[in-house]
Amino acid sequence: MSQSVQSAFLTRLSRILDLTVSERLALEDLEARTEDRRSHSEVFDSGRHDDRIAILRSGWATAQVHSDHDKITITHIYMAGDLIGFNDLGFASPPHVSVMHTVGSVAILSREKLFAMASDHPRVFNMMWALSNIETRVLQDRMHAIARFAAQDRLMHFILALKAKIDYASLLKSDRLPLPFSQREVGDSLGLTAVYVNRILRNLEKSGSLTRSRSYVKIHDWRTWEERVQFRNRYAEFDPRLVSASNK
Amino acid sequence: MSQSVQSAFLTRLSRILDLTVSERLALEDLEARTEDRRSHSEVFDSGRHDDRIAILRSGWATAQVHSDHDKITITHIYMAGDLIGFNDLGFASPPHVSVMHTVGSVAILSREKLFAMASDHPRVFNMMWALSNIETRVLQDRMHAIARFAAQDRLMHFILALKAKIDYASLLKSDRLPLPFSQREVGDSLGLTAVYVNRILRNLEKSGSLTRSRSYVKIHDWRTWEERVQFRNRYAEFDPRLVSASNK
DNA sequence: CGCGGGTTTGAGCCTACTCAACAGATGTGG
DNA sequence: CCACATCTGTTGAGTAGGCTCAAACCCGCG
Helix, strand or coil, X not given: CHXXXXXXXXXXXXXXCCCCHHHHHHHHHHCCCEEEECCCCECCCCCCCCCCEEEEEECCEEEEEEEXXXXXXXXXXXXCCCEECHHHCCCCCCCCEEEECCCEEEEEECHHHHHHHHHHCHHHHHHHHHHHHHHHHHHHHHHHHHHHCCHHHHHHHHHHHHHHHHXXXXXXXCCCEECCCCXXXXXXXXXXXXXXXXXXXXXXXXXXXXEEECCEEEECCHHHHHHHCCCCCHHHHCCHHHHCCCCC | CXXXXXXXXXXXXXXHCCCCHHHHHHHHHXXXXXXXXXXXXXXXXXXXXXXXXXXXXXXXXXXXXEECCCEEEEEEEECCCCEECHHHCCCCCCCCEEEECCCEEEEEECHHHHHHHHHHCHHHHHHHHXXXXXXXXXXXXXXXXXXXXXXXXXXXXXXXXXXXXXXXXXXXXCCCEECCCCHHHHHHHHCCCHHHHHHXXXXXXXXXXXXXXXXXXXXXXXXXXXXXXXXXXXXXXXCHHHHCCCCC
16 A cells, blocks of 8 residues: 555665655655556657656566667666666667556656756765666676577576566565566567577476466576576665765 | 877867866866776776776776676777766676776776766766766667677677767777777677687678778778668767756 | 787587467457 | 457477687787
Protein backbone atom coordinates (compact mmCIF):
# COMPACT_ATOMS: atom_id res chain seq x y z
CA MET A 1 0.00 0.00 0.00
CA SER A 2 2.56 2.56 1.09
CA GLN A 3 4.64 1.05 -1.68
CA SER A 4 2.42 2.59 -4.29
CA VAL A 5 2.18 5.89 -2.43
CA GLN A 6 5.83 6.65 -1.96
CA SER A 7 7.93 6.90 -5.08
CA ALA A 8 10.27 3.96 -5.54
CA PHE A 9 12.95 6.43 -6.49
CA LEU A 10 12.56 8.37 -3.28
CA THR A 11 12.65 5.14 -1.32
CA ARG A 12 15.86 4.15 -3.00
CA LEU A 13 17.50 7.48 -2.31
CA SER A 14 16.41 7.54 1.30
CA ARG A 15 18.10 4.20 1.79
CA ILE A 16 21.46 5.79 1.08
CA LEU A 17 20.89 9.37 2.18
CA ASP A 18 19.32 10.64 5.36
CA LEU A 19 17.07 13.06 3.57
CA THR A 20 16.10 16.35 5.13
CA VAL A 21 12.55 17.58 4.91
CA SER A 22 13.33 20.13 2.24
CA GLU A 23 15.25 17.59 0.18
CA ARG A 24 12.31 15.27 0.36
CA LEU A 25 9.96 18.02 -0.74
CA ALA A 26 12.18 18.94 -3.65
CA LEU A 27 12.24 15.32 -4.75
CA GLU A 28 8.50 15.04 -4.58
CA ASP A 29 8.21 18.20 -6.59
CA LEU A 30 10.61 16.78 -9.12
CA GLU A 31 8.23 13.92 -9.80
CA ALA A 32 5.23 16.19 -9.98
CA ARG A 33 4.44 15.54 -13.61
CA THR A 34 3.42 11.89 -13.72
CA GLU A 35 2.04 10.21 -16.79
CA ASP A 36 0.75 6.73 -17.49
CA ARG A 37 2.22 4.66 -20.24
CA ARG A 38 0.98 1.71 -22.18
CA SER A 39 3.05 -1.29 -23.01
CA HIS A 40 5.34 -0.72 -26.01
CA SER A 41 4.81 3.01 -25.96
CA GLU A 42 7.73 5.39 -25.87
CA VAL A 43 8.73 6.87 -22.56
CA PHE A 44 9.02 10.30 -24.09
CA ASP A 45 6.30 11.27 -26.50
CA SER A 46 8.03 12.31 -29.64
CA GLY A 47 6.35 15.69 -29.81
CA ARG A 48 8.30 17.45 -27.15
CA HIS A 49 11.98 17.63 -27.72
CA ASP A 50 13.11 19.23 -24.55
CA ASP A 51 12.64 17.11 -21.49
CA ARG A 52 14.13 13.73 -21.96
CA ILE A 53 14.86 12.79 -18.38
CA ALA A 54 12.38 10.78 -16.38
CA ILE A 55 11.88 8.57 -13.38
CA LEU A 56 10.20 5.25 -13.93
CA ARG A 57 7.60 4.94 -11.19
CA SER A 58 6.22 1.55 -12.10
CA GLY A 59 6.61 -1.05 -14.81
CA TRP A 60 9.56 -2.07 -16.91
CA ALA A 61 11.25 -0.21 -19.73
CA THR A 62 14.30 -0.57 -21.95
CA ALA A 63 16.58 1.72 -23.90
CA GLN A 64 17.50 0.53 -27.37
CA VAL A 65 19.79 1.37 -30.23
CA HIS A 66 18.45 0.60 -33.67
CA SER A 67 19.83 0.20 -37.11
CA ASP A 68 18.26 -1.40 -40.15
CA HIS A 69 14.86 -2.07 -38.58
CA ASP A 70 15.77 -5.55 -37.41
CA LYS A 71 19.13 -4.92 -35.84
CA ILE A 72 18.44 -3.88 -32.28
CA THR A 73 20.57 -3.67 -29.18
CA ILE A 74 19.01 -3.21 -25.79
CA THR A 75 21.41 -1.06 -23.82
CA HIS A 76 19.52 -0.49 -20.60
CA ILE A 77 16.85 -2.24 -18.61
CA TYR A 78 14.80 -0.03 -16.34
CA MET A 79 12.58 -0.97 -13.46
CA ALA A 80 10.56 0.92 -10.87
CA GLY A 81 12.69 3.58 -9.21
CA ASP A 82 15.13 3.95 -12.07
CA LEU A 83 16.28 7.21 -13.53
CA ILE A 84 15.93 7.29 -17.30
CA GLY A 85 17.96 9.48 -19.60
CA PHE A 86 20.28 11.15 -17.13
CA ASN A 87 23.00 10.66 -19.71
CA ASP A 88 20.97 11.97 -22.58
CA LEU A 89 21.11 15.63 -21.67
CA GLY A 90 22.23 17.48 -24.76
CA PHE A 91 20.50 15.23 -27.28
CA ALA A 92 17.13 15.79 -28.86
CA SER A 93 16.60 13.05 -31.35
CA PRO A 94 16.43 9.29 -31.23
CA PRO A 95 17.92 6.75 -31.29
CA HIS A 96 18.49 5.42 -28.64
CA VAL A 97 14.83 5.12 -27.86
CA SER A 98 13.37 4.44 -24.44
CA VAL A 99 10.44 2.09 -24.70
CA MET A 100 7.99 0.85 -22.12
CA HIS A 101 8.06 -2.85 -21.80
CA THR A 102 4.95 -3.24 -19.70
CA VAL A 103 2.25 -0.83 -18.62
CA GLY A 104 3.56 1.63 -16.08
CA SER A 105 3.92 5.25 -15.18
CA VAL A 106 6.72 7.74 -15.50
CA ALA A 107 7.53 11.13 -14.06
CA ILE A 108 8.88 13.49 -16.67
CA LEU A 109 11.48 15.74 -15.07
CA SER A 110 11.85 19.30 -16.16
CA ARG A 111 15.38 20.42 -16.79
CA GLU A 112 14.85 23.55 -14.72
CA LYS A 113 13.96 21.62 -11.62
CA LEU A 114 16.79 19.22 -12.16
CA PHE A 115 19.28 22.03 -12.59
CA ALA A 116 17.84 23.74 -9.53
CA MET A 117 18.40 20.54 -7.62
CA ALA A 118 22.09 20.75 -8.41
CA SER A 119 22.46 24.09 -6.73
CA ASP A 120 19.80 23.87 -4.01
CA HIS A 121 20.27 20.28 -2.94
CA PRO A 122 23.71 19.24 -4.12
CA ARG A 123 23.74 16.09 -1.98
CA VAL A 124 20.70 14.77 -3.76
CA PHE A 125 21.81 15.80 -7.19
CA ASN A 126 25.23 14.24 -6.75
CA MET A 127 23.60 11.03 -5.67
CA MET A 128 21.42 11.00 -8.77
CA TRP A 129 24.52 11.54 -10.83
CA ALA A 130 26.28 8.69 -9.06
CA LEU A 131 23.32 6.35 -9.31
CA SER A 132 23.26 6.80 -13.04
CA ASN A 133 26.98 6.06 -13.04
CA ILE A 134 26.26 2.60 -11.70
CA GLU A 135 24.25 1.91 -14.81
CA THR A 136 27.06 3.11 -17.02
CA ARG A 137 29.37 0.63 -15.32
CA VAL A 138 26.86 -2.13 -15.78
CA LEU A 139 26.68 -1.16 -19.42
CA GLN A 140 30.43 -1.44 -19.79
CA ASP A 141 30.46 -4.81 -18.13
CA ARG A 142 27.86 -6.10 -20.52
CA MET A 143 29.77 -4.64 -23.42
CA HIS A 144 32.78 -6.61 -22.29
CA ALA A 145 30.69 -9.75 -22.00
CA ILE A 146 29.34 -9.27 -25.51
CA ALA A 147 32.77 -8.54 -26.91
CA ARG A 148 34.70 -11.32 -25.24
CA PHE A 149 32.47 -14.01 -23.74
CA ALA A 150 31.05 -17.08 -25.42
CA ALA A 151 27.30 -17.15 -25.77
CA GLN A 152 26.53 -19.23 -22.69
CA ASP A 153 28.71 -17.07 -20.49
CA ARG A 154 27.07 -13.96 -21.87
CA LEU A 155 23.69 -15.31 -20.91
CA MET A 156 24.88 -16.23 -17.44
CA HIS A 157 26.33 -12.78 -17.02
CA PHE A 158 23.07 -11.24 -18.14
CA ILE A 159 21.02 -13.21 -15.65
CA LEU A 160 23.44 -12.41 -12.84
CA ALA A 161 23.32 -8.71 -13.68
CA LEU A 162 19.55 -8.79 -13.73
CA LYS A 163 19.46 -10.47 -10.35
CA ALA A 164 21.91 -7.95 -8.90
CA LYS A 165 19.79 -5.09 -10.10
CA ILE A 166 16.50 -6.55 -8.94
CA ASP A 167 18.08 -7.27 -5.58
CA TYR A 168 19.23 -3.70 -5.34
CA ALA A 169 15.80 -2.38 -6.18
CA SER A 170 14.43 -4.75 -3.53
CA LEU A 171 12.03 -6.25 -5.98
CA LEU A 172 13.15 -9.80 -5.40
CA LYS A 173 10.37 -11.64 -3.64
CA SER A 174 11.56 -15.22 -3.79
CA ASP A 175 14.44 -17.26 -5.08
CA ARG A 176 12.80 -17.26 -8.47
CA LEU A 177 14.10 -14.51 -10.68
CA PRO A 178 11.63 -12.68 -12.88
CA LEU A 179 12.78 -12.69 -16.49
CA PRO A 180 10.13 -10.64 -18.26
CA PHE A 181 11.78 -10.77 -21.65
CA SER A 182 11.24 -12.82 -24.73
CA GLN A 183 14.19 -14.81 -25.92
CA ARG A 184 14.41 -12.42 -28.81
CA GLU A 185 14.85 -9.55 -26.37
CA VAL A 186 17.44 -11.40 -24.36
CA GLY A 187 19.26 -11.92 -27.62
CA ASP A 188 19.01 -8.22 -28.39
CA SER A 189 20.66 -7.52 -25.06
CA LEU A 190 23.50 -9.89 -25.76
CA GLY A 191 24.14 -9.72 -29.46
CA LEU A 192 22.71 -13.20 -30.03
CA THR A 193 19.85 -14.58 -32.09
CA ALA A 194 16.68 -15.73 -30.42
CA VAL A 195 17.23 -19.22 -31.76
CA TYR A 196 20.56 -19.52 -30.06
CA VAL A 197 19.36 -18.06 -26.79
CA ASN A 198 16.73 -20.75 -26.78
CA ARG A 199 19.29 -23.48 -27.35
CA ILE A 200 21.44 -22.28 -24.50
CA LEU A 201 18.51 -22.05 -22.14
CA ARG A 202 17.41 -25.55 -22.97
CA ASN A 203 20.93 -26.86 -22.54
CA LEU A 204 21.27 -25.20 -19.15
CA GLU A 205 17.94 -26.65 -18.17
CA LYS A 206 18.89 -30.10 -19.37
CA SER A 207 22.18 -29.97 -17.53
CA GLY A 208 20.25 -29.11 -14.40
CA SER A 209 21.76 -25.76 -13.50
CA LEU A 210 18.59 -23.78 -14.20
CA THR A 211 14.82 -24.23 -13.98
CA ARG A 212 12.31 -22.25 -15.97
CA SER A 213 8.65 -21.62 -15.41
CA ARG A 214 6.86 -19.11 -17.54
CA SER A 215 8.63 -15.79 -17.08
CA TYR A 216 10.74 -16.87 -14.15
CA VAL A 217 14.04 -18.65 -13.86
CA LYS A 218 15.65 -20.31 -10.91
CA ILE A 219 19.41 -20.67 -10.74
CA HIS A 220 20.61 -23.48 -8.57
CA ASP A 221 24.13 -22.36 -7.88
CA TRP A 222 24.67 -18.63 -8.11
CA ARG A 223 28.17 -18.83 -6.74
CA THR A 224 29.42 -21.12 -9.47
CA TRP A 225 27.97 -18.87 -12.15
CA GLU A 226 29.48 -15.77 -10.60
CA GLU A 227 32.92 -17.28 -10.51
CA ARG A 228 32.63 -18.64 -13.98
CA VAL A 229 31.93 -15.28 -15.57
CA GLN A 230 33.85 -13.29 -12.96
CA PHE A 231 30.76 -11.33 -12.17
CA ARG A 232 31.11 -8.06 -10.30
CA ASN A 233 28.12 -6.63 -8.54
CA ARG A 234 28.43 -2.94 -9.26
CA TYR A 235 25.57 -2.07 -6.95
CA ALA A 236 27.49 -3.59 -4.07
CA GLU A 237 30.70 -1.86 -5.11
CA PHE A 238 29.05 1.52 -5.20
CA ASP A 239 30.17 3.63 -2.25
CA PRO A 240 27.92 6.59 -1.40
CA ARG A 241 30.62 8.13 0.77
CA LEU A 242 32.64 8.88 -2.34
CA VAL A 243 29.87 11.13 -3.51
CA SER A 244 30.13 13.60 -0.64
CA ALA A 245 32.47 16.49 -0.73
CA SER A 246 34.77 15.76 2.18
CA ASN A 247 37.86 14.35 0.63
CA LYS A 248 39.68 13.94 3.86
CA MET B 1 52.68 27.43 -28.90
CA SER B 2 49.50 28.89 -27.45
CA GLN B 3 48.20 25.38 -27.92
CA SER B 4 50.33 24.17 -25.09
CA VAL B 5 49.56 27.15 -22.88
CA GLN B 6 45.78 27.07 -22.91
CA SER B 7 44.14 23.88 -21.74
CA ALA B 8 42.59 21.91 -24.57
CA PHE B 9 39.60 21.33 -22.35
CA LEU B 10 39.10 25.03 -21.79
CA THR B 11 39.43 25.63 -25.49
CA ARG B 12 36.79 23.07 -26.20
CA LEU B 13 34.37 24.53 -23.68
CA SER B 14 34.89 28.06 -24.88
CA ARG B 15 33.93 26.95 -28.35
CA ILE B 16 30.43 26.15 -27.13
CA LEU B 17 30.05 28.57 -24.23
CA ASP B 18 30.84 32.24 -24.09
CA LEU B 19 32.77 31.93 -20.86
CA THR B 20 32.76 34.73 -18.32
CA VAL B 21 35.94 35.74 -16.60
CA SER B 22 35.01 34.05 -13.36
CA GLU B 23 34.03 30.88 -15.13
CA ARG B 24 37.34 30.88 -16.88
CA LEU B 25 39.16 31.36 -13.63
CA ALA B 26 37.23 28.55 -11.97
CA LEU B 27 38.12 26.26 -14.84
CA GLU B 28 41.77 27.12 -14.62
CA ASP B 29 41.66 26.48 -10.91
CA LEU B 30 40.02 23.14 -11.55
CA GLU B 31 43.02 22.03 -13.55
CA ALA B 32 45.46 23.32 -10.99
CA ARG B 33 46.88 19.96 -10.04
CA THR B 34 48.65 18.81 -13.16
CA GLU B 35 50.82 15.72 -13.29
CA ASP B 36 52.90 14.12 -16.01
CA ARG B 37 52.32 10.56 -17.01
CA ARG B 38 54.44 8.01 -18.76
CA SER B 39 53.19 5.75 -21.47
CA HIS B 40 51.33 2.72 -20.12
CA SER B 41 51.02 4.22 -16.66
CA GLU B 42 47.67 4.52 -14.97
CA VAL B 43 45.89 7.85 -15.05
CA PHE B 44 45.06 7.59 -11.37
CA ASP B 45 47.86 6.34 -9.16
CA SER B 46 46.43 3.45 -7.26
CA GLY B 47 47.34 4.84 -3.86
CA ARG B 48 44.69 7.47 -3.59
CA HIS B 49 41.16 6.22 -3.75
CA ASP B 50 39.30 9.46 -3.69
CA ASP B 51 39.77 11.58 -6.73
CA ARG B 52 39.12 9.63 -9.85
CA ILE B 53 38.10 12.38 -12.21
CA ALA B 54 40.64 14.04 -14.46
CA ILE B 55 41.17 16.08 -17.56
CA LEU B 56 43.59 14.77 -20.12
CA ARG B 57 45.78 17.69 -21.07
CA SER B 58 47.97 15.97 -23.61
CA GLY B 59 48.54 12.51 -24.99
CA TRP B 60 46.22 9.57 -25.53
CA ALA B 61 44.61 7.32 -22.97
CA THR B 62 42.07 4.51 -22.87
CA ALA B 63 39.65 3.05 -20.35
CA GLN B 64 39.54 -0.71 -20.23
CA VAL B 65 37.55 -3.51 -18.65
CA HIS B 66 39.52 -6.62 -17.82
CA SER B 67 38.77 -10.21 -17.03
CA ASP B 68 41.09 -13.17 -17.08
CA HIS B 69 44.29 -11.26 -17.82
CA ASP B 70 43.99 -11.61 -21.54
CA LYS B 71 40.37 -10.72 -22.08
CA ILE B 72 40.29 -6.97 -22.44
CA THR B 73 37.76 -4.53 -23.77
CA ILE B 74 38.65 -0.93 -24.46
CA THR B 75 35.59 1.10 -23.61
CA HIS B 76 36.82 4.63 -24.09
CA ILE B 77 39.48 6.41 -26.07
CA TYR B 78 40.64 9.69 -24.65
CA MET B 79 42.57 12.48 -26.32
CA ALA B 80 43.74 15.93 -25.29
CA GLY B 81 40.87 17.92 -23.84
CA ASP B 82 38.83 14.92 -22.73
CA LEU B 83 37.24 14.53 -19.37
CA ILE B 84 38.10 11.19 -17.79
CA GLY B 85 36.00 9.45 -15.19
CA PHE B 86 33.04 11.77 -14.98
CA ASN B 87 30.90 8.67 -14.82
CA ASP B 88 33.01 6.96 -12.20
CA LEU B 89 31.94 9.06 -9.26
CA GLY B 90 30.92 6.64 -6.53
CA PHE B 91 33.43 3.94 -7.36
CA ALA B 92 36.78 3.42 -5.75
CA SER B 93 38.28 0.29 -7.18
CA PRO B 94 39.24 -0.92 -10.60
CA PRO B 95 38.35 -2.13 -13.12
CA HIS B 96 37.69 -0.34 -15.43
CA VAL B 97 41.18 1.06 -15.47
CA SER B 98 42.24 4.22 -17.22
CA VAL B 99 45.62 3.82 -18.83
CA MET B 100 47.87 6.24 -20.60
CA HIS B 101 48.58 5.22 -24.10
CA THR B 102 51.33 7.65 -24.81
CA VAL B 103 53.23 10.08 -22.67
CA GLY B 104 51.09 12.97 -21.60
CA SER B 105 49.84 15.00 -18.72
CA VAL B 106 46.63 14.99 -16.73
CA ALA B 107 44.92 17.35 -14.33
CA ILE B 108 43.46 15.50 -11.37
CA LEU B 109 40.24 17.19 -10.32
CA SER B 110 39.27 17.38 -6.70
CA ARG B 111 35.70 16.43 -5.97
CA GLU B 112 35.24 19.53 -3.84
CA LYS B 113 36.09 21.84 -6.67
CA LEU B 114 33.96 19.91 -9.05
CA PHE B 115 30.99 19.99 -6.71
CA ALA B 116 31.57 23.66 -6.14
CA MET B 117 31.46 24.15 -9.88
CA ALA B 118 27.96 22.70 -9.92
CA SER B 119 26.63 25.37 -7.59
CA ASP B 120 28.87 28.32 -8.47
CA HIS B 121 29.04 27.89 -12.22
CA PRO B 122 26.11 25.71 -13.22
CA ARG B 123 26.47 26.51 -16.91
CA VAL B 124 29.94 25.10 -16.96
CA PHE B 125 29.12 22.11 -14.85
CA ASN B 126 26.11 21.21 -16.95
CA MET B 127 28.23 21.40 -20.05
CA MET B 128 30.77 19.05 -18.54
CA TRP B 129 27.97 16.69 -17.70
CA ALA B 130 26.62 16.90 -21.23
CA LEU B 131 30.02 16.50 -22.84
CA SER B 132 30.51 13.26 -20.99
CA ASN B 133 27.09 12.20 -22.19
CA ILE B 134 28.35 12.34 -25.75
CA GLU B 135 30.89 9.70 -24.86
CA THR B 136 28.23 7.52 -23.32
CA ARG B 137 26.31 7.68 -26.57
CA VAL B 138 29.38 6.81 -28.54
CA LEU B 139 29.87 3.89 -26.21
CA GLN B 140 26.38 2.64 -26.86
CA ASP B 141 26.85 2.95 -30.58
CA ARG B 142 29.98 0.88 -30.41
CA MET B 143 28.25 -1.66 -28.25
CA HIS B 144 25.60 -1.98 -30.92
CA ALA B 145 28.26 -2.38 -33.59
CA ILE B 146 29.97 -5.10 -31.59
CA ALA B 147 26.71 -6.86 -30.88
CA ARG B 148 25.20 -6.75 -34.35
CA PHE B 149 27.73 -5.87 -37.03
CA ALA B 150 30.02 -8.17 -38.95
CA ALA B 151 33.70 -7.70 -38.34
CA GLN B 152 34.44 -5.47 -41.30
CA ASP B 153 31.53 -3.18 -40.53
CA ARG B 154 32.65 -2.96 -36.93
CA LEU B 155 36.05 -1.84 -38.05
CA MET B 156 34.62 0.73 -40.40
CA HIS B 157 32.40 2.02 -37.64
CA PHE B 158 35.36 2.26 -35.33
CA ILE B 159 37.40 4.26 -37.79
CA LEU B 160 34.50 6.58 -38.52
CA ALA B 161 33.94 7.16 -34.83
CA LEU B 162 37.58 7.90 -34.32
CA LYS B 163 37.54 10.39 -37.16
CA ALA B 164 34.44 12.08 -35.79
CA LYS B 165 36.02 12.46 -32.41
CA ILE B 166 39.33 13.71 -33.72
CA ASP B 167 37.49 16.16 -35.91
CA TYR B 168 35.56 17.42 -32.94
CA ALA B 169 38.71 17.84 -30.91
CA SER B 170 40.16 19.70 -33.90
CA LEU B 171 43.17 17.50 -33.96
CA LEU B 172 42.79 16.53 -37.57
CA LYS B 173 45.60 18.05 -39.54
CA SER B 174 45.22 16.39 -42.89
CA ASP B 175 43.09 13.84 -44.65
CA ARG B 176 45.17 11.13 -43.10
CA LEU B 177 43.63 9.83 -39.91
CA PRO B 178 45.95 9.03 -37.02
CA LEU B 179 45.37 5.50 -35.79
CA PRO B 180 47.75 5.21 -32.87
CA PHE B 181 46.68 1.71 -31.90
CA SER B 182 48.11 -1.69 -32.47
CA GLN B 183 45.87 -4.13 -34.25
CA ARG B 184 45.55 -5.95 -30.97
CA GLU B 185 44.14 -2.81 -29.38
CA VAL B 186 41.75 -2.21 -32.22
CA GLY B 187 40.58 -5.75 -31.68
CA ASP B 188 40.14 -5.09 -27.98
CA SER B 189 37.91 -2.17 -28.89
CA LEU B 190 35.78 -4.28 -31.18
CA GLY B 191 35.69 -7.74 -29.68
CA LEU B 192 37.91 -9.15 -32.40
CA THR B 193 41.27 -10.86 -32.44
CA ALA B 194 44.34 -9.06 -33.69
CA VAL B 195 44.74 -11.65 -36.41
CA TYR B 196 41.34 -10.96 -37.83
CA VAL B 197 41.70 -7.21 -37.60
CA ASN B 198 44.79 -7.58 -39.68
CA ARG B 199 43.00 -9.64 -42.30
CA ILE B 200 40.24 -7.09 -42.62
CA LEU B 201 42.69 -4.22 -42.93
CA ARG B 202 44.63 -5.99 -45.64
CA ASN B 203 41.45 -6.83 -47.49
CA LEU B 204 40.29 -3.25 -47.37
CA GLU B 205 43.66 -2.17 -48.56
CA LYS B 206 43.69 -4.67 -51.38
CA SER B 207 40.21 -3.66 -52.47
CA GLY B 208 41.43 -0.08 -52.61
CA SER B 209 39.13 1.61 -50.13
CA LEU B 210 41.84 2.34 -47.63
CA THR B 211 45.52 3.21 -47.57
CA ARG B 212 47.81 2.66 -44.63
CA SER B 213 51.13 4.20 -43.74
CA ARG B 214 52.64 3.57 -40.36
CA SER B 215 50.12 4.76 -37.78
CA TYR B 216 47.89 6.57 -40.22
CA VAL B 217 45.06 5.49 -42.43
CA LYS B 218 43.44 7.21 -45.34
CA ILE B 219 39.87 6.43 -46.27
CA HIS B 220 39.02 7.13 -49.87
CA ASP B 221 35.28 7.39 -49.62
CA TRP B 222 33.96 8.40 -46.23
CA ARG B 223 30.44 8.79 -47.44
CA THR B 224 30.13 5.21 -48.63
CA TRP B 225 31.44 3.92 -45.34
CA GLU B 226 29.08 6.09 -43.35
CA GLU B 227 26.08 4.88 -45.25
CA ARG B 228 27.15 1.31 -45.11
CA VAL B 229 27.32 1.22 -41.31
CA GLN B 230 24.65 3.89 -40.81
CA PHE B 231 27.08 5.99 -38.89
CA ARG B 232 25.78 8.77 -36.70
CA ASN B 233 28.09 11.52 -35.65
CA ARG B 234 27.10 12.10 -32.05
CA TYR B 235 29.34 15.13 -31.76
CA ALA B 236 27.40 16.81 -34.54
CA GLU B 237 24.07 15.79 -33.02
CA PHE B 238 24.95 17.27 -29.68
CA ASP B 239 22.99 20.45 -29.08
CA PRO B 240 24.40 22.78 -26.39
CA ARG B 241 21.13 24.70 -26.23
CA LEU B 242 19.47 21.72 -24.62
CA VAL B 243 21.83 22.05 -21.72
CA SER B 244 20.62 25.45 -20.63
CA ALA B 245 17.75 25.92 -18.26
CA SER B 246 15.25 27.83 -20.36
CA ASN B 247 12.75 25.26 -21.47
CA LYS B 248 10.53 27.83 -23.00
C1' DC C 1 73.24 -8.33 -32.22
C1' DG C 2 69.61 -10.62 -29.93
C1' DC C 3 65.19 -9.86 -28.11
C1' DG C 4 60.32 -8.71 -27.91
C1' DG C 5 56.38 -6.71 -29.83
C1' DG C 6 53.73 -6.01 -33.77
C1' DT C 7 52.32 -7.67 -38.34
C1' DT C 8 51.32 -11.06 -41.83
C1' DT C 9 49.82 -15.37 -43.72
C1' DG C 10 48.13 -20.29 -43.88
C1' DA C 11 45.35 -24.30 -42.33
C1' DG C 12 41.75 -26.13 -39.94
C1' DC C 13 38.05 -25.89 -36.71
C1' DC C 14 33.92 -24.72 -34.12
C1' DT C 15 30.62 -21.48 -32.46
C1' DA C 16 26.87 -19.16 -33.55
C1' DC C 17 24.34 -18.08 -37.66
C1' DT C 18 20.64 -18.81 -41.37
C1' DC C 19 16.80 -21.02 -43.11
C1' DA C 20 12.92 -23.67 -42.32
C1' DA C 21 9.11 -25.85 -40.24
C1' DC C 22 5.89 -26.55 -36.57
C1' DA C 23 3.65 -26.21 -31.95
C1' DG C 24 1.83 -23.36 -28.48
C1' DA C 25 0.31 -19.14 -26.70
C1' DT C 26 -1.78 -14.85 -27.18
C1' DG C 27 -4.56 -11.75 -29.09
C1' DT C 28 -8.15 -9.72 -32.00
C1' DG C 29 -12.01 -8.86 -34.73
C1' DG C 30 -16.30 -10.28 -36.40
C1' DC D 1 -17.00 -17.49 -28.87
C1' DC D 2 -14.86 -19.04 -32.75
C1' DA D 3 -11.56 -18.15 -36.65
C1' DC D 4 -7.61 -16.26 -37.93
C1' DA D 5 -3.33 -13.84 -37.43
C1' DT D 6 0.71 -12.98 -35.03
C1' DC D 7 4.16 -13.60 -31.76
C1' DT D 8 7.00 -16.80 -29.01
C1' DG D 9 9.25 -20.96 -28.37
C1' DT D 10 11.39 -25.28 -30.12
C1' DT D 11 14.05 -28.23 -33.01
C1' DG D 12 16.75 -29.81 -37.18
C1' DA D 13 20.12 -29.28 -40.96
C1' DG D 14 23.56 -26.98 -43.11
C1' DT D 15 26.75 -22.95 -43.42
C1' DA D 16 30.25 -19.59 -42.62
C1' DG D 17 32.51 -16.02 -40.13
C1' DG D 18 35.75 -15.40 -37.00
C1' DC D 19 38.51 -18.22 -34.01
C1' DT D 20 42.91 -20.96 -32.68
C1' DC D 21 47.35 -22.49 -33.54
C1' DA D 22 51.49 -21.88 -35.79
C1' DA D 23 55.26 -19.98 -38.20
C1' DA D 24 57.72 -16.35 -40.38
C1' DC D 25 58.94 -11.60 -41.01
C1' DC D 26 59.76 -6.90 -39.84
C1' DC D 27 61.32 -3.39 -36.98
C1' DG D 28 62.83 -0.70 -33.11
C1' DC D 29 65.49 -0.92 -29.13
C1' DG D 30 68.48 -2.05 -25.35
